Amino acid sequence: MSVVIETTIGDITVxxxxxxxxxxxxxxxxxxxxxYYNYNLFHTIERGFIAQTGDPxxxxxGGSSIWGEIDGPGKRFFExxxxxxxxxxxxxxxxxxxAGKNLIGSQFFFTLAPNLSSLDGIHCVIGEVVEGHExxxxxxxxxxxxxxxxxxxxxITHTVILEDPFPDPRNFLMPSRSPSPTPxxxxxxxxAADEDIDDTDGKTTAELQEMLAEREAxxxxxxxxxxxxxxxxxxxxxxxxxxxxxxxxxxTDDDLEIIxxxxxxxxxxxxxxxxxxxxxxQYAFVEFEDQKACEAAYFKMDNVLIDDxxxxxxxxxxxxxxxxxxxxxxxxxxxxxxxxxxYANREKRSERRMAKEMKTxxxxxxx
Numbered sequence: 484m485s486v487v488i489e490t491t492i493g494d495i496t497v498x499x500x501x502x503x504x505x506x507x508x509x510x511x512x513x514x515x516x517x518x519y520y521n522y523n524l525f526h527t528i529e530r531g532f533i534a535q536t537g538d539p540x541x542x543x544x545g546g547s548s549i550w551g552e553i554d555g556p557g558k559r560f561f562e563x564x565x566x567x568x569x570x571x572x573x574x575x576x577x578x579x580x581x582a583g584k585n586l587i588g589s590q591f592f593f594t595l596a597p598n599l600s601s602l603d604g605i606h607c608v609i610g611e612v613v614e615g616h617e618x619x620x621x622x623x624x625x626x627x628x629x630x631x632x633x634x635x636x637x638x639i640t641h642t643v644i645l646e647d648p649f650p651d652p653r654n655f656l657m658p659s660r661s662p663s664p665t666p667x668x669x670x671x672x673x674x675a676a677d678e679d680i681d682d683t684d685g686k687t688t689a690e691l692q693e694m695l696a697e698r699e700a701x702x703x704x705x706x707x708x709x710x711x712x713x714x715x716x717x718x719x720x721x722x723x724x725x726x727x728x729x730x731x732x733x734x735t736d737d738d739l740e741i742i743x744x745x746x747x748x749x750x751x752x753x754x755x756x757x758x759x760x761x762x763x764x765q766y767a768f769v770e771f772e773d774q775k776a777c778e779a780a781y782f783k784m785d786n787v788l789i790d791d792x793x794x795x796x797x798x799x800x801x802x803x804x805x806x807x808x809x810x811x812x813x814x815x816x817x818x819x820x821x822x823x824x825x826y827a828n829r830e831k832r833s834e835r836r837m838a839k840e841m842k843t844x845x846x847x848x849x850x
Contacts, residue, residue: 484498484499484501484508484512484645484646484647484648485497485498485499485613485645485646486499486511486512486515486610486642486643486644486645487642487643487645488520488615488639488642489639489640489641489642489643490525490618490622490637490638490639490640491636491637491638491640491676492618492621492622492637492676493615493617493618493621494614494615494618495593495612495614495615495618495619496612496613496614496615497577497610497611497612497613498610498611498613499511499512499577499609499610500569500608500609500610500611501648501649503564503567503569504563504564504569504607504608504609505564505649506561506563506564507563507564507579507587507607507609508609508610508649509549509649510548510549510550510561510579510587510589511579511591511609511610512644512647512649513549513649513651513652513655514548514549514552514589515642515643515644516644516647516651516657517549517552517655517656517657517658518641518642518658518661518662519539519549519552519589520536520537520589520639520642521639521640521641521642521661521662521664522539522638522639522640522664522668522669523536523537523538523539523541523638523639523668524536524538524541524636524637524638524671524672525622525625525633525637525638525639526538526541526542526543526632526671527543527592527631527632528622528623528625528627528631528632528633528637529595529627529631530595530623530624530625530627531595531596531623532594532595532596532599533592533593533594533595533599533602534592534593534595534619534622534623535580535590535591535592536590536591536592536639537580537588537589537590537591538589538590539589539667539668540667540668540671541668541670541671541672542671543590546588546589546590547559547588547589548560548561548587548588548589549652549655550652551588553652553653553654553655554654559588560582560586560587560588561586561587562584562585562586562587563579563581563585563586563587563607564607565585565604565607568603568604569608570600570603570608571594571598571599571600571602571603571606571608572597572598572599573594573597573598573611574594574595574596574597574616574619575593575594575611575612575616575619576593576594576608576610576611576612577591577592577593577608577609577610577611577612578591578592578593578594578602578606578607578608578609579591579606579607579609580592580606581605581606581607585607587607591609592606593612593619593622595619595622595623622637625637632673633673634673634674635673635674635675635676636672636673636674636675636676637676638672638676641661721770721799722774722777722798723750723770723771723772723773723774723776723777724768724769724770724771724777724798724799725743725768725769725770725771725777725780725781725784725796725797725798725799726766726767726768726796726797726798726799727739727766727767727768727769727784727794727795727796728765728766728767728794728795728797729765729766729792729793729794729795730754730763730765730766730767730789730790730792730794731765731789731790731791731792732762732763732765733763733790734754734763734789734790734792735754736752736753736754736767738789738790739752739754739767739769739789740752740769742784742789743769743771743780743784746771746776746777746779746780746783746784747771747772747773747775747776747777747779747780748771748772748773748776749769749770749771749772750770750771750772751768751769751770752767752768752769752770753767753768754766754767755767755768768799777798780796781796781797781798784796785797
């Protein structure tokens, strides 16, 4: 027996444990049937723990069972089943929230992580997600405040009963259509689910450039992680390593070490060479003992002339040095430094193109 819970960020299909939890499932199904959960806010989202909803007020302390809706506030809660025992053992379980002493109303939560044993014996598991785990992952990533309330609303928009195995309670009335949202149901929201958030608003040009650079760096790191060349996209590059490119093929390790050592003690310095021919690939890594020396070299050495070539110096934007084989043995993999080599190659192509254009211009003038 399944229920589809449509939300503002996607649909979640839940299979209910109607045989193990008949009373609790009946309560949940009938509440869905009267559209009780429409426009309910996910008012509590704790990353790696739970995402809770089911309170029409959006505050977190409201809600009623189906019998409370039919017969009045005196039946707001009912006593749920506790046997057979069903544990909060995996992510994607749907569990009804207990108000204490196994008393259940309308609120429920999805588990966002496995092995949540602290919830066992307190709340009542009634189903599991069979489709829509990617929606749960989106919910898990929601930005929340210190009280775990999302800044941007995530709401249930509709519920669909695929099959109802239970007879309707006495005096049960099902609406002929889905009701429109009332101001009371929407009053505790923050940023509407369909409202675009402009995270560039109010930022200076420098702040925007920094934000874009950070996004691009994260995107590159994620690509490296996907292809298996980077252990973790969040791994930061070393802060004491410089990447030096556009070198003259005749420039050696010792040459660079002597030049860069005036800024501080150089721990290692290597011009990366072709494994077969031994020819310089015209880029190198220079590793300093401390970060301050590295920063000083970065500010002073960019565009400096070495062996008749103006070099380019930048902080290493990769984690290649994490798996550096050591002096004379190069680095593991080429993708780790792909973005930097691409930059160097692009500069070379630009120089060649400019030289070609200059020659063409000279020919035209001579004509």
